[in-house]
Amino acid sequence: MEIRTQDATGDDVSPFSAYLAAERRLSPTTVATYTSEARAFLSFLRGEGKTAAAAGADDVSAWLVSRQVKDIDAHTLAKAASAIRAFFRFLVLEGRVGANPARLVDAPRVALRIPRYLAAEEIDALLDACDAGQPLGIRDRALFELIYSCGLRVTEAVRLTVDRVSLAESALRVMGKGSHERLVPMGGRAKRELQRYLAESRPVLAGRMPANVLFLGRGGRMLSRKTVWKIFKRLALQAGLEGKVHSLRHSFATHLLQGGADLRSVQELLGHVDIGTTQIYTHVSQEVLKRTHEEFHPRGGQPKADRRDWGAPQGQPEGGSRPSDAESGAQDGGSPVRGSRPSDAGGATKDGGSPDGGAGRGKT
Numbered sequence: 627m628e629i630r631t632q633d634a635t636g637d638d639v640s641p642f643s644a645y646l647a648a649e650r651r652l653s654p655t656t657v658a659t660y661t662s663e664a665r666a667f668l669s670f671l672r673g674e675g676k677t678a679a680a681a682g683a684d685d686v687s688a689w690l691v692s693r694q695v696k697d698i699d700a701h702t703l704a705k706a707a708s709a710i711r712a713f714f715r716f717l718v719l720e721g722r723v724g725a726n727p728a729r730l731v732d733a734p735r736v737a738l739r740i741p742r743y744l745a746a747e748e749i750d751a752l753l754d755a756c757d758a759g760q761p762l763g764i765r766d767r768a769l770f771e772l773i774y775s776c777g778l779r780v781t782e783a784v785r786l787t788v789d790r791v792s793l794a795e796s797a798l799r800v801m802g803k804g805s806h807e808r809l810v811p812m813g814g815r816a817k818r819e820l821q822r823y824l825a826e827s828r829p830v831l832a833g834r835m836p837a838n839v840l841f842l843g844r845g846g847r848m849l850s851r852k853t854v855w856k857i858f859k860r861l862a863l864q865a866g867l868e869g870k871v872h873s874l875r876h877s878f879a880t881h882l883l884q885g886g887a888d889l890r891s892v893q894e895l896l897g898h899v900d901i902g903t904t905q906i907y908t909h910v911s912q913e914v915l916k917r918t919h920e921e922f923h924p925r926g927g928q929p930k931a932d933r934r935d936w937g938a939p940q941g942q943p944e945g946g947s948r949p950s951d952a953e954s955g956a957q958d959g960g961s962p963v964r965g966s967r968p969s970d971a972g973g974a975t976k977d978g979g980s981p982d983g984g985a986g987r988g989k990t
Contacts, residue, residue, distance in 0.1 A: 639664045642716050650712075651804045655781065663709035678714070679723050683730035686710055690731070703734045740909055741876035744869055749774055749877060751865040752858075761827040762844075766857055768816075768823035769841050769849075770874060775816035776800070777878035777896050780871050784849045786840040788824075793817060802897035810895060879907045 643661040646652045652660070670689045671681055686707075693706055707728070714726040744752070753771060757763030773783050782800050790799040796812045812820070831842040839848045858871040875896070882892050893904040 639668070639713075641720075642713055645716050645719075646712065653781070653803045656803075659705065660709040660712055663706045664713040667710055667713065678717060681727060683727040686728045686731045690734070694734075700734050707731065707733050741880070741906060742869055742873050743877040743880040744867065744873050745877075746881070748865070748867050748869075749874070752861055752867060755861040755864040761830045764823050764827035765831065765841060766861065768819040768827075769854070770858065770861075770871075771816050771819045772798075772812070773871065774874040774878055775813045776810045777875050778810075779803075779875060780851050780854050784839075784841060784851060784854060787838045788840050789838060791820070791840060793821060800897065804899070806897060806899070808894065808897045876907075879904070883907055 639661050642664055643657055646657045646660055647654070667686075667689055668678060670692065671678060671685065674685065674688075676685065689710070690703060690707060694703055698706075711726065711728040714723060714728045717723040718726050753767050756767040756770075758767060769783060772778065773780070776798055778786075778800065779802070782802060785801065786798065790801075792798075796814075796817050798810045798812055800808050800810050802808060828840075828842060831844065832846045834846075837846050837848070841849050843849050843853060855871055862869060879892050879896055882895070883889070889901065889904055889908065892907065893901045896904060898904045
């Protein structure tokens with residue numbers, strides 16, 4: 627790759643963008659974010675009278691500080707730091723700089739963010755807010771049911787094509803991040819909603835426009851992520867809910883774990899390369915178990931002064947034979963939600979419990 631620049635690095639970051647897409651195989655969204663951050667960093671250096679070839683760790687730190695004072699959150703700041711490390715890694719590979727100064731800068735600490743998920747009843751309310759008597763309402767109901775029941779990212783859902791859906795096998799072939807393809811089982815409810823959409827709604831929306839994209843907008847056009855976000859926001863407001871479209875994916879994973887699925891199976895269904903990303907959902911399940919323990923166990927949540935009446939006979943240590951507070955197994959055999967949603971999508975059973983800890987970064 628040849629960098630078409632005025633100096634060693636210049637302002638043209640298109641070769642960097644091509645490197646991210648072709649060699650790193652990052653998603654289009656990540657490529658756009660990293661490219662934008664690299665361009666912003668070069669602009670900052672120009673203001674300091676420097677080029678990337680002359681930049682050091684102090685310049686990278688100064689740029690991150692300048693971003694921080696603009697009140698961006700820690701997660702966005704960490705992503706910016708990652709982008710600049712990737713940019714300098716590219717320049718090193720191209721022989722434009724001798725070392726990567728961004729490696730000497732500590733990445734901003736990102737606090738563990740517990741994913742926001744919806745209860746099964748809330749998802750029902752969201753779907754009921756769709757106008758099932760209109761083509762767009764039928765489409766929306768099928769779209770959000772599929773996102774939830776199959777644990778899809780919004781980008782994965784809008785890019786689904788008809789040829790990647792097998793109603794006969796009740797499965798989807800999903801192209802995820804980094805062009806990694808995975809096979810995702812489809813539950814009975816999602817299949818029924820999709821069948822209705824294909825039979826009643828999609829032909830109306832497609833009109834005379836030949837289109838292979840599964841979910842269509844008016845005039846047979848492909849839905850954009852922003853359009854899906856707006857539709858979800860409107861429906862959530864009607865249903866009196868708080869959350870984002872990605873909350874449906876969080877709900878898929880959380881409900882599977884609560885129903886007894888093992889972490890490795892959930893990782894495969896979500897398309898996570900690193901199981902550490904999936905482990906964030908164990909924190910959600912543990913919070914639910916903790917609240918259940920506090921509400922229903924004689925010693926859960928009771929002040930110490932009030933626990934004497936609940937304990938063993940006097941003279942017996944409090945440890946006794948009470949159930950372990952750390953006990954966190956989910957019941958086997960039960961579906962995490964009604965009907966044939968995530969449980970029949972994964973078919974996973976508990977396998978020795980989920981490992982504790984581990985925090986995923988960014989959207990999962």
